[in-house]
Amino acid sequence: xxxxxxxxxxxxxxxxxxxxxxxxxxxxxxxxxxxxxxxxxxxxxxxxxxxxxxxxxxxxxxxxxxxxxxxxxxxxxxxxxxxxxxxxxxxxxxxxxxxxxxxxxxxxxxxxxxxxxxxxxxxxxxxxxxxxxxxxxxxxxxxxxxxxxxxxxxxxxxxxxxxxxxxxxxxxxxxxxxxxxxxxxxxxxxxxxxxxxxxxxxxxxxxxxxxxxxxxxxxxxxxxxxxxxxxxxxxxxxxxxxxxxxxxxxxxxxxxxxxxxxxxxxxxxxxxxxxxxxxxxxxxxxxxxxxxxxxxxxxxxxxxxxxxxxxxxxxxxxxxxxxxxxxxxxxxxxxxxxxxxxxxxxxxxxxxxxxxxxxxxxxxxxxxxxxxxxxxxxxxxxxxxxxxxxxxxxxxxxxxxxxxxxxxxxxxxxxxxxxxxxxxxxxxxxxxxxxxxxxxxxxxxxxxxxxx
Amino acid sequence: xxxxxxxxxxxxxxxxxxxxxxxxxxxxxxxxxxxxxxxxxxxxxxxxxxxxxxxxxxxxxxxxxxxxxxxxxxxxxxxxxxxxxxxxxxxxxxxxxxxxxxxxxxxxxxxxxxxxxxxxxxxxxxxxxxxxxxxxxxxxxxxxxxxxxxxxxxxxxxxxxxxxxxxxxxxxxxxxxxxxxxxxxxxxxxxxxxxxxxxxxxxxxxxxxxxxxxxxxxxxxxxxxxxxxxxxxxxxxxxxxxxxxxxxxxxxxxxxxxxxx
Numbered sequence: 001x002x003x004x005x006x007x008x009x010x011x012x013x014x015x016x017x018x019x020x021x022x023x024x025x026x027x028x029x030x031x032x033x034x035x036x037x038x039x040x041x042x043x044x045x046x047x048x049x050x051x052x053x054x055x056x057x058x059x060x061x062x063x064x065x066x067x068x069x070x071x072x073x074x075x076x077x078x079x080x081x082x083x084x085x086x087x088x089x090x091x092x093x094x095x096x097x098x099x100x101x102x103x104x105x106x107x108x109x110x111x112x113x114x115x116x117x118x119x120x121x122x123x124x125x126x127x128x129x130x131x132x133x134x135x136x137x138x139x140x141x142x143x144x145x146x147x148x149x150x151x152x153x154x155x156x157x158x159x160x161x162x163x164x165x166x167x168x169x170x171x172x173x174x175x176x177x178x179x180x181x182x183x184x185x186x187x188x189x190x191x192x193x194x195x196x197x198x199x200x201x202x203x204x205x206x207x208x209x210x211x212x213x214x215x216x217x218x219x220x221x222x223x224x225x226x227x228x229x230x231x232x233x234x235x236x237x238x239x240x241x242x243x244x245x246x247x248x249x250x251x252x253x254x255x256x257x258x259x260x261x262x263x264x265x266x267x268x269x270x271x272x273x274x275x276x277x278x279x280x281x282x283x284x285x286x287x288x289x290x291x292x293x294x295x296x297x298x299x300x301x302x303x304x305x306x307x308x309x310x311x312x313x314x315x316x317x318x319x320x321x322x323x324x325x326x327x328x329x330x331x332x333x334x335x336x337x338x339x340x341x342x343x344x345x346x347x348x349x350x351x352x353x354x355x356x357x358x359x360x361x362x363x364x365x366x367x368x369x370x371x372x373x374x375x376x377x378x379x380x381x382x383x384x385x386x387x388x389x390x391x392x393x394x395x396x397x398x399x400x401x402x403x404x405x406x407x408x409x410x411x412x413x414x415x416x417x418x419x420x421x422x423x424x425x426x427x428x429x430x431x432x433x434x435x436x437x438x439x440x441x442x443x444x445x446x447x448x449x450x451x452x
Numbered sequence: 453x454x455x456x457x458x459x460x461x462x463x464x465x466x467x468x469x470x471x472x473x474x475x476x477x478x479x480x481x482x483x484x485x486x487x488x489x490x491x492x493x494x495x496x497x498x499x500x501x502x503x504x505x506x507x508x509x510x511x512x513x514x515x516x517x518x519x520x521x522x523x524x525x526x527x528x529x530x531x532x533x534x535x536x537x538x539x540x541x542x543x544x545x546x547x548x549x550x551x552x553x554x555x556x557x558x559x560x561x562x563x564x565x566x567x568x569x570x571x572x573x574x575x576x577x578x579x580x581x582x583x584x585x586x587x588x589x590x591x592x593x594x595x596x597x598x599x600x601x602x603x604x605x606x607x608x609x610x611x612x613x614x615x616x617x618x619x620x621x622x623x624x625x626x627x628x629x630x631x632x633x634x635x636x637x638x639x640x641x642x643x644x645x646x647x648x649x650x651x652x653x654x655x656x657x658x659x660x661x662x663x664x665x666x667x668x669x670x671x672x673x674x675x676x677x678x679x680x681x682x683x684x685x686x687x688x689x690x691x692x693x694x695x696x697x698x699x700x701x702x703x704x705x706x707x708x709x710x711x712x713x
Contacts, residue, residue, distance in 0.1 A: 180472075180473060180476065210500070213500075214496070214500075217557050218590065219557065219560055219590060219592060219593065220556045220557050220560065220582070220586055220589075220590075221586065221587075221588045221589070221590055222556065222557070222586070233588070233617065233618065234617070234618035234619075235618075240621050240651070241617070241618050241619055241620050241621060242591070242620065242621075242622075243590060243591040243613070243617040243618065243620030243622065243623065244588075244590040244591060244592075244617075245588075246590065265592070266592060271592075272590075272591050272592050272595055272622040275621070275622045275625060276591075276620075276621055276622050279621040279622075279625075280621075282653055282656045283651045283652055283653045283656075284652065284653070285652050285653060285688070285689070285692055309501075309502075311501075312500065312501055312502045330697075381695075382691045383691050383692065383694050383695030383696065383698075384692060384695040384696075384697055384698070385695060385696050385697070386696065386697055
């Protein structure tokens, strides 16, 4: 008994003193999740060792991983994890010692002092399931969230109420994650201070928006966005290696997600991003292909995809150059932001011109609402079928809707709303349900795609 | 007239987001009219939206107030390059790099300006430096550099990229084209084999290997590659094997595999 009490007493004396000396000022947050690995990141105000203690029991964080160096910006990759398994974790080395002491192990007090102080908070995440087989998956989709204002908080809280105890398996940010300039301070206030709970429990997969692009450079892979996020460049999470964090892909269960850089990477047909995209689309075996990027191919919200000058032609590029390839590749859902509204299409194919050239008879593949409680869901063959149709969804109002009236009259859309909110995807085997929840917690749009 | 350029064209202000950013910057400039950084930011805003005239007007004001302002020469160089004036871009980017020789973005921009001027050696030197400086240079830089080199050297440069970044498909594909241009069919075919071995859907890579070998007149080897593609298709789960695009590929491969020598 005495042998346990002594180290515990020492720890009780040491921990408060060290805690006072350092603070976690960012995170922890989860990145680049795979069935067997997870990147944990956080920031401290004072340089210290990077250690994550983890285990499958809350009171037994029996394993630990320590990265090289004494830093304020901590990046620790946990490897050798079991798929679809809940792990508890804590950042900072003392937690390991506390748990070890509790478990009766001999504690090395010197190591505790030399190492960084621990942080008592214990968080949890669940590793993604094995790639391929279906598993019910909830995805939270936030477009243009980073306003730091009450609307952003209301959208967040509405989602938290909506999802309740249902865990968020992963979340996507569609760009303009931190206004106005995507600086480190902007990210702190617009992302890390707003979503601490989700950041610590669910892996975040971001896209680069024009506001993020003010403080980042895709060709040098530098700047705040690239410093903050750890994204797969070598197909660590599935897909084909892109060699860059600007565009990447990953798998989760039976879904394949592709993130494109519509802001700062070469958007030409002969560019590297396009070459990679074609290879990535051809390589996947997943049931669902979901693509996300910032600039919408179609919108009549706070931006106008018919105007060549709007966003320096980026929306044109994504519609004229990329959309044909996405549709030929059998993509099911294209998620974008940039326009601070919600616009959701019919099941579409083949519309690459301006809105006056839209021909419902030609471009709408299934003219139903997509609602099981309406005139029917969208139905697609499970077998990959080029140009069978996709849903194009602008969901760019997670931080604000337009303060002024906007046209919202693009004929490609089944529904257009000038309302703040976020989108939720529920993928369950061969069924995908999407819901738009506004900032008041109201379900304002929903649709289903079923594969047969 | 100048005021109109400095404050921007009406078309830009029509976009609410730009309007919002402009309003913010205009207010800040009204409060601090001698703050060069604010003019730089406003110029960058216009640059991003390709309003070169307004951007330049703001950069000139910033330069008047603070000629050595960090980022200013780079921003002006980028503008000159985008506006199709590479010679002016080089001069400004020289200034940017004199102020900060580690500015990789300025190096890449100057390389592009040199390339536009057909000064390939200078472009190569800048790209070499940028690639060496960056912790994780994107594949685009290796591809840009390869475009400036003779094929054999270009392939070595692409392989350097693969060694640093992993088996990036875009680098391999560029290398395949170059290997084929040199008549190094086996080397090109080996790259396709490598891509096939690391892919969940190898059939497409085997097909391309077969096409490459067929173009080289190696019909028997091509048929072997097509057969490998068919075998890969046979190993797919049924719902993928029977999809319309796979069915089309299967039919094509079957014809090619059965073709007479």
